[in-house]
Amino acid sequence: MTTSNNAGWARDEYEETTPLLERQGNTCSSTSWPEAISEFKCLLKAAATITCGYFLQQSLQIVSILIIGRVSPQDLSVAAFSYMIANTTAWLVAIGGTTAIDSLGSAVFGQGEDIARIGVLLQKYFITVSVMFIPVATLWCFCGPILVLLNVPVELAYGSQRFLRALCPFAVGYIVFEALKKFLQCQEIDTPPTVILIGTAILNAPISYLLVHVWGWGAVGGAIATGSMYWLSAILAFLYIWRIDGNQAWNGWSKECLDGLWKFSKVVLLGIVNIGAEWWAFEIITVGAAAMGEIPAAAQSTIMTTDSLLALFPFGAGVATTNHIAKLQGLGKANLARTIARMASGLAVCSGCIIMLLLLVFKREIAQIYTNDRSVIDLAVKVFPWAAAFQVSDGLQAVNAGALRAVGKVNTAATINLMAYYVIAIPLCYLLAFKVDLGLSGLWISLALSLTMAGLSEFFIVASLDWQRLAIKEER
Known part of the structure; x- marks a missing residue:
């Protein structure tokens, strides 16, 4: 492994079998719970601020x-x-x-x-x-x-x-x-x-x-x-x-910004694909809802807007998770990084449960914020439980994708997202919504299933990581 203090450093996450973290401390030491709790409080504050x-x-x-x-x-x-x-x-x-x-x-x-x-x-x-x-x-x-x-x-x-x-x-x-x-x-x-x-x-x-x-x-x-x-x-x-x-x-500005620029560009592209897979899929599904008629399209807008706002916390928590775990890996505190990854998943589950309950209990009141049309409200109320169903999985996907980015496995997260949305969600949307005639419910059932697969997959991958072997790879 080539090590350099050169500013052209970039993590080579395209070779995921390569250890990514050069130990700088005693990574095998046991985690101090006061330290873990303190770090988690910082994570929570950062997630809220972001x-x-x-x-x-x-x-x-x-x-x-x-x-x-x-x-x-x-x-x-x-x-x-x-x-x-x-x-x-x-x-x-x-x-x-x-x-x-x-x-x-x-x-x-x-x-x-x-x-x-x-x-x-x-x-x-x-x-x-x-x-x-x-x-x-x-x-x-x-x-x-x-x-x-x-x-x-x-x-x-x-x-x-x-x-x-x-x-x-x-x-x-x-x-x-x-x-x-x-x-x-x-x-x-x-x-x-x-x-x-x-x-x-x-x-x-x-x-x-x-x-x-x-x-x-x-x-x-x-x-x-x-x-x-x-x-x-x-x-x-x-x-x-x-x-x-x-x-x-x-x-x-330094000429060193040109060193390893192609590999850095790949990291950027993978990040775009990782996030874009979800954003593009939701837009495609919205187009599908528009094809169903005026009322389903209006109900879709109601549910989609609500879900987009509620998804901001998992997204912010995912960014905060990336920052904190990458920092701890840089410090050589692999055990603490693993603990924070687990705590972030716990945070995702807790916040997801709260959001799910709010959607289930106040689904009619939420729909009434957007429109007075009884038909649109009734359809939105019917579909909201399926949006509620994947809130926990959505949170797990966001924070564990953040953990994977932190340890240099961006392509793992991107691959899972692409498979979840384009191999499972969109084909299943077409089948359930238009062939089985479940309509708008079919679209959101498909999203619930695909996000559950993505969230659980990334959770188990992060849980199975050998944190002691992870290293930050520096190169010119």
């Missing part, structure tokens, strides 16, 4: 859609459809790509020998994601004819193209902020990005209203207003790092 941050990021789009929707139903459709495209393309590249910083950067921070390597990882991320964003930006700017070919109504297709063209320059701000946020989080600086998002979320509503309604810019004005908040968030994060904290991990 979840709050993702919720605030989501709120920027939600508020934008609500304000634009007051103009006309057509503008509402354009905004909602355009943000869906943004979520599954550029935002996915940004968030999926930062999983590389989560795992590799946190491990470097745990080692504590040369944390400037975190800055080099950030540079690698900017280079890699900038290249990936070029085709995405091209798609955004010329998506109208493509959407028409996919049978999207002409007005919606070209309205979305105009919206995405307006949003495109601001997407870079989203990518930069997401990277700087992870740059801070892997140094255990979790709160400042969330505070920044609180400020921009407060500003977003009045600025969106001004551009959309007072100045009369319509949907395009909403895109510019919300996009401006992305750049403002990025600028404030940069200023925080420059003037206050986090700059100790940055030594300026």
Whole structure:
């Protein structure tokens, strides 16, 4: 194994039979429970803070859609459809790509020998994601004819193209902020990005209203207003790092960011596939619900929106799990890392049970928040129990995928997700929903089965890891 303090270091997780952690301490020592409990409290705090941050990021789009929707139903459709495209393309590249910083950067921070390597990882991320964003930006700017070919109504297709063209320059701000946020989080600086998002979320509503309604810019004005908040968030994060904290991990741009760039790009791509497998599958299933008619489509929107909001905590817990386990692996505390992985699974089970009970008990009240239509409410109430059924498994999948990322097994998590959604869920959706005529229930039964498979598979894989043999592999 080649070891170097070179900032071009990257974990080679493509060879999963290779030990990944170079021991730096007594990894065989027994775990101190006070230390484990203290670390778990830190994990819980980080999960809550990160979840709050993702919720605030989501709120920027939600508020934008609500304000634009007051103009006309057509503008509402354009905004909602355009943000869906943004979520599954550029935002996915940004968030999926930062999983590389989560795992590799946190491990470097745990080692504590040369944390400037975190800055080099950030540079690698900017280079890699900038290249990936070029085709995405091209798609955004010329998506109208493509959407028409996919049978999207002409007005919606070209309205979305105009919206995405307006949003495109601001997407870079989203990518930069997401990277700087992870740059801070892997140094255990979790709160400042969330505070920044609180400020921009407060500003977003009045600025969106001004551009959309007072100045009369319509949907395009909403895109510019919300996009401006992305750049403002990025600028404030940069200023925080420059003037206050986090700059100790940055030594300026270096040629070393080009070392191992191809392998780092693979880590980024695997992270995108790992997260994108789920996001794309849910969008495909939503299209299937739309084919069932107006009422199933409306009920699907109700359930999907609720599930997306509830999934933010497992997602945040997964990110926090990656950061903490990678840090502990970097410190050489394999036993403590194993204990935290188990505690994270316990947290996922507890939070999943609470969410499941809330959905089962308040399913009608939740549906009534979205609509007054009795038919839509009744169908949503009928299907909500199937959404409740996989909340525990969804949590297990999120935190154990985070643990797998932390120890360099991103391709294991990505493979399981691809199989769960594209080998099991989507074919089963077609069978149950359209052939067995279970309708919308068939879609969510399929999701429940596939997520249960994914969650349990990743849980047992993490539980069976030989933590003493795991190592962080450094290379030039």
